Amino acid sequence: MTILLLLIAGFAFVAVVIFSSTAFGRRGTPTADRMDLAARICEASARDAFSIELDYSIESLPLLDNLIERGFASGSGATDDTKLVLAAYVGQVFVRAGKAIWQEARDDSNPRLLMRDNQEVVSPFEIINQKLQAPESINVAATVRGLISTMESSKNDAQ
Numbered sequence: 001m002t003i004l005l006l007l008i009a010g011f012a013f014v015a016v017v018i019f020s021s022t023a024f025g026r027r028g029t030p031t032a033d034r035m036d037l038a039a040r041i042c043e044a045s046a047r048d049a050f051s052i053e054l055d056y057s058i059e060s061l062p063l064l065d066n067l068i069e070r071g072f073a074s075g076s077g078a079t080d081d082t083k084l085v086l087a088a089y090v091g092q093v094f095v096r097a098g099k100a101i102w103q104e105a106r107d108d109s110n111p112r113l114l115m116r117d118n119q120e121v122v123s124p125f126e127i128i129n130q131k132l133q134a135p136e137s138i139n140v141a142a143t144v145r146g147l148i149s150t151m152e153s154s155k156n157d158a159q
Helices: 002-023 030-050 058-072 080-096 124-133 140-158
Strands: 100-103 112-115
Touching: 030 058, 030 080, 030 100, 058 080, 058 124, 058 140, 080 100, 080 112, 080 124, 080 140, 124 140
Parallel strands: none
Antiparallel strands: 100 112
């Protein structure tokens, strides 16, 4: 319940920041800015509700796995807002590592990541949805490491 309240407060903050950034001409794409903000909400919620420190590294993803398992193991469903902040965090791990950029979906669905090395499109929302459906069976950290490994193999094969 605590995480839900933090997420609601966070999204009110997101709305204000998006309005402010639009009104004052902030740099960056709206999608990248929105996802960065949502990831920061995930980071703050993890710290405040679960005492988990997320740092946007690949090594922090097992902590995110743990957070999801602790927060949703009881079978309580995640809201769309919760899925957004969790997926945004996973996406920002790729972005901050220089592996991807956010790309707006053409069909008004959730944003996706365009991987820099092989131009593959990846959906962190799909990764999070799978994790939420089977919290103890799916491992976000292993999934992300596998994607990065595949990307690096493709890059090496191309050279």
